[in-house]
Amino acid sequence: MEREHPLVLKLKAFQKEASLELEHTEQIQGLQELKVKFLGKKGPVTEIMKGLGKLDVPERAAVGQVANQVKEQLQQALQQKLEKLEIQSLSEALAKDSFDVTLPGLPPTRGSKHPITQTLAEVELIFLGLGFKSYQGPQIETDYYNFEALNIPAHHPARDMQDTFYLENSQYLLRTHTSPVQIRAMEKDGVPIRMIAPGAVYRHDHDVTHTPMFHQLEGLWVDENITFAHLKGVLTLFVQRVFGDQTPVRFRPSFFPFTEPSAEMDIGCVLCQQQGCRVCKQSGWLEIMGCGMVDPAVFTHVGVDAERYTGFAFGMGIERIAMLKLGIPDIRLFFENDLRFLQQF
Ligand code: PHE
Numbered sequence: 001m002e003r004e005h006p007l008v009l010k011l012k013a014f015q016k017e018a019s020l021e022l023e024h025t026e027q028i029q030g031l032q033e034l035k036v037k038f039l040g041k042k043g044p045v046t047e048i049m050k051g052l053g054k055l056d057v058p059e060r061a062a063v064g065q066v067a068n069q070v071k072e073q074l075q076q077a078l079q080q081k082l083e084k085l086e087i088q089s090l091s092e093a094l095a096k097d098s099f100d101v102t103l104p105g106l107p108p109t110r111g112s113k114h115p116i117t118q119t120l121a122e123v124e125l126i127f128l129g130l131g132f133k134s135y136q137g138p139q140i141e142t143d144y145y146n147f148e149a150l151n152i153p154a155h156h157p158a159r160d161m162q163d164t165f166y167l168e169n170s171q172y173l174l175r176t177h178t179s180p181v182q183i184r185a186m187e188k189d190g191v192p193i194r195m196i197a198p199g200a201v202y203r204h205d206h207d208v209t210h211t212p213m214f215h216q217l218e219g220l221w222v223d224e225n226i227t228f229a230h231l232k233g234v235l236t237l238f239v240q241r242v243f244g245d246q247t248p249v250r251f252r253p254s255f256f257p258f259t260e261p262s263a264e265m266d267i268g269c270v271l272c273q274q275q276g277c278r279v280c281k282q283s284g285w286l287e288i289m290g291c292g293m294v295d296p297a298v299f300t301h302v303g304v305d306a307e308r309y310t311g312f313a314f315g316m317g318i319e320r321i322a323m324l325k326l327g328i329p330d331i332r333l334f335f336e337n338d339l340r341f342l343q344q345f
Contacts, residue, residue: 007048012066022077022078028082039074045071112342120215122242128196136181141172149183152258163203177216182218190304193221193222200215201216211334216317217316219234222294226312227310234312259293259312260292260293261293262291265288266286269285289316294312
């Protein structure tokens, strides 16, 4: 076999070396440098082509042909590598930055009203429908509004430190019931008045049926000729709206310093249909609120003529209504903020 010209050998060796170098390049910027190095004016291929004139004709043809082949092959390889690296970097960028706009969105989780808020709103709406107007009073109260104006004397057990949270070093306390709002409403707007007052109240108490904070809804209707029959009518209607038309009710004599006569209102046990169960302690009845005719002593405190006006008042625990309505056995569940509990309502 004819020996190859040294320049041809040189070209082939260079081609091998260049191909290898190209193979190991992974940066687009590096390709431009390689192009200069391989095929530029000072590159070996150009050098050899420039010197072709000095060779004999047959050698010139042989070397020139190989030089052209090497040049073309390297040009092609450079171009292919460039395309490959461009596609690669594009798909990397896509994988990193893009998102699929056709994917379904994540639904935002919707909040819902707390069962106590729901119950309070439901109860409030019933009284608003009967022409009662809603009042708000402060949760930090004075002894006067919480006790004295409500005819609760200094020695009354409700004033005991066991029941009332007093604010340190001050004459203020956390209201133990919503009844002080009766006083504030009558002071502000006088009588006749038909008002409710929903809101948080506080007592030093903690067990299955008591939390230190809970909610009450107060009611007061004062006008000429208001009687106990009005009290029974309004409260019976209320119970039927909340617990159903057939719910039995009864009024038991009781005592509150700010009403006379006073009563506890009971409803037939909604859990056992009055058959007797653990919740109603086998009695078939559940106590749901205190009520009574406004004591004349209360009217005196707010300057209302007790000879001309009479009225009835009531106060109910909203947690208790919610527990009976929703069948919840432990009041503390309302305030633990466990979503597994809250999401059921
Ligand atoms: N304030 C009383 C309580 O908290 C409830 C009540 C209100 C009773 C109005 C009679 C009239 O127990």
